[in-house]
Amino acid sequence: MNATILAAALSTLMSVPQETDTLIAVPGGVRITVEQVAGDVTVTTWSQNQVRVLADHGSDDTIELELDGNELSISAHSNTGMAIVDFELTVPVSAALEISAPFADVRITGTQGNVSVQTVEGDIHVEGGRGQVDLQAVAGDVMVFGSEATVQAASVDGDVMLTDVSGDVEAQTVDGDVILKDASSDNVQAATVDGDILWDGDILDSGRYSFVTHDGDIIVGVQPGANAKVSVASFDADFEIDFEASLEPGEQESRRFSFVLGSGSARMELESFDGSIHLTRRGHLSEE
């Protein structure tokens, strides 16, 4: 099936606000790509095999939808320059999404398919997601809530915040914090250059956790009964632990040491070149 719908502007005198509202039937397992330069993209889901495209744009802008097999591409074009379009999309809950929007905030809610989003100047906010969620921003925050997906979240100048995630996580930024709250993932890698890393989640017995920062603090909330071998490495970082652990006297003064919590079955690596490393109990982190 190959269908193209053009929602073109009629006015040629001047660009005036215009709304396009289009509904298109799509096959199950549809993969939707959105290419847009500027404006916001909001995606919600429903149980129908249809995609609704609601777009606010100027009269010189054209919204193009092309369905080819199980791939639906949605794009915005301008006759006079950069198309600035606010998209509100309603898509099947299992649809895979691939959004490329250099100057846009992107917000996705309720999806259970794979998600890939790239922005340059804009925040990315995803609720839900299964499979693979891959989010990249240059200047913007990246946020994920309530996801079972394998999450790769990266920013350059912004924070990465993941809440209630349970799949594998790879989170990184250059100038910003990495915050993981209420996480229950068993494979987590978080890194920043100039920022803090905060973990407030369950350390699973089979888990692997790696937190690395150059010039920032690492704060880890540890649940009672956690089983982990914790390796600490630093060049010039302070170390503090708020609860009983099998540390030899004076050991924490050294730059590299490890200790065991419970059976030590999980592995946790904490590296701060020039910051502080602080282990505390979960529930005490609100003060931090």
Next chain:
Amino acid sequence: MSDSTDTWRDRLSDYLDGALEDSERSELEEHLEGCEECRETLVELRQVVARAGSLVDAPPARDLWPGIAYRIRETEEGERRGKSFTFSVPQLAAAAVTLVALSSGIAWQIASGFSARQAEPAVSVAQAPAQTGLLLASRIASHDYESAIAQLERVLDVGRERLDTATVRKVEEKLALIDRAIDEARQALSADPSNAYLNQYLAGTMRRKLDLLRRTAALTEL
């Protein structure tokens, strides 16, 4: 840490290579009996040697280097001839990152045994010299990273005009941030060359710079 520990720790690589005189070897072994730090460093060095050895016996499933080298050479020749790139920016970026993954496998084997669940890159170290040790591994890795970074920076110079000026400025600021981190790690390493953490940390920070360059290069295609 005592001066004698510093002195002997710097000789551990030679000790593993069998390059010490008998008298020096005896003295070092005597020192090892009383120095836990040196014993731990020796264990790490042996792990590096063992892992490098096992990599020699596990050849890559597919030798990617000739193709990558050909493409990069072709690109450089194309630049000299004034021709355009035959690779797109993201393709070349990906190739450069692949090159690093292939050629710096030794450095990734260093350290604590904490490898998360990352797939270890297939790598052949057949051309590596017989000498072993953390510093050598670091030098090999550092050289390859720097080559890849220089290659990517040239690529980015070509593609940067497609990016917004403010974006370029932000990326450059963040690259400078990473460069500062790399410099600090290098300075620390020069004062403590056999520190496994610093070796690993330097490699990781350079990898982050590569990753940022790769991602920025890909943005030029958005």
